[in-house]
Amino acid sequence: MGTENPLLTRAYALAGDRDDIRAVYADWAESYDDDTLIGMGYVAPAIAAETLASEISSSDRVLDAGCGTGLVGKELHEQCEPTIDGVDLSADMLKKARQKGVYDALETADLTQKLDIKDDAYDGVISVGVFTSGHVGPSAMNELVRVIKPGAPAVITVHEKVWDKDGYAEHLEQMEQDGIAKIREIREAPYHQKEGYSCKLCILEAA
Numbered sequence: 132m133g134t135e136n137p138l139l140t141r142a143y144a145l146a147g148d149r150d151d152i153r154a155v156y157a158d159w160a161e162s163y164d165d166d167t168l169i170g171m172g173y174v175a176p177a178i179a180a181e182t183l184a185s186e187i188s189s190s191d192r193v194l195d196a197g198c199g200t201g202l203v204g205k206e207l208h209e210q211c212e213p214t215i216d217g218v219d220l221s222a223d224m225l226k227k228a229r230q231k232g233v234y235d236a237l238e239t240a241d242l243t244q245k246l247d248i249k250d251d252a253y254d255g256v257i258s259v260g261v262f263t264s265g266h267v268g269p270s271a272m273n274e275l276v277r278v279i280k281p282g283a284p285a286v287i288t289v290h291e292k293v294w295d296k297d298g299y300a301e302h303l304e305q306m307e308q309d310g311i312a313k314i315r316e317i318r319e320a321p322y323h324q325k326e327g328y329s330c331k332l333c334i335l336e337a338a
C-alpha cells in the first residue's frame with residue numbers, strides 16, 4: 132500500500148458530521164476524479180455500473196445516490212444510457228457531476244434522512260463510495276430500496292473498513308426479515324486497487 136492521499140485520509144477520518152463532510156468534498160471536488168481514478172485505481176464505479184447496467188435497459192430511470200462528481204453516472208451512461216438522476220450532500224461535488232452532462236436531475240440531499248422522493252419512483256438505484264467510514268451507515272439502505280419499484284435492483288458498495296464494524300451483514304439480514312428487500316448477491320470486489328482496498332458489492336432487490 133503506498134502513501135495515502137491526504138484528502139482520502141481526511142475522508143476516512145470523518146465521523147458523520149454533515150458540515151465536515153461538505154468541507155472535505157469542497158476541497159476535493161476539483162481534483163477528485165484524477166486523484167481517485169488515476170491516483171488510487173478507483174475501479175468501484177465501473178464495476179458497480181456494469182453490474183447495474185446488466186439489470187436495466189435504456190428506457191429505465193435510475194438514481195445515483197451519493198453521486199459525487201458523477202463517475203458512476205458517466206460509466207452507466209457509456210454502458211446503457213438510462214435516464215440518471217443524482218443526489219449528494221455536497222453542492223461542490225454536484226457541480227462537477229453537472230459538467231459531465233449525463234444526469235437528468237441533480238439535487239442536494241442527505242441520505243441519512245428521508246428523501247424527498249416518492250416510493251417506487253425508480254427502476255434501479257446505485258450507490259458507490261458512500262457506505263464508508265464516517266459518511267453514511269447501514270440504515271440508509273432502507274431509504275434506497277424504498278424509492279425503487281418492487282423487484283428493481285439496488286447496487287451498493289460497502290467499504291471493507293466498515294462492513295463488520297458497522298454491522299452491515301446483520302442489517303441486510305434484518306431488511307430481508309422485515310420484507311423490505313431480498314439479497315441477490317454479496318460479493319467481494321476491488322475498490323481502490325492501488326491503495327489495496329476492497330469492498331462488498333451488494334446486489335439487492337426491492338420487495
Ligand SMILES: C[S@@+](CC[C@H](N)C(=O)[O-])C[C@H]1O[C@@H](n2cnc3c(N)ncnc32)[C@H](O)[C@@H]1O
Nearest residue numbers: 197198199202219220221224241242259260266
Ligand atoms: C467517496 S465519494 C463517492 C462519490 C461517487 N459515488 C463516486 O463513486 O465517485 C462519497 C460521496 O458521498 C457523499 N456523501 C457523504 N455523506 C452523505 C450524505 N449523508 N448524504 C448524501 N451524500 C453524502 C459525499 O458528498 C461524496 O460526494
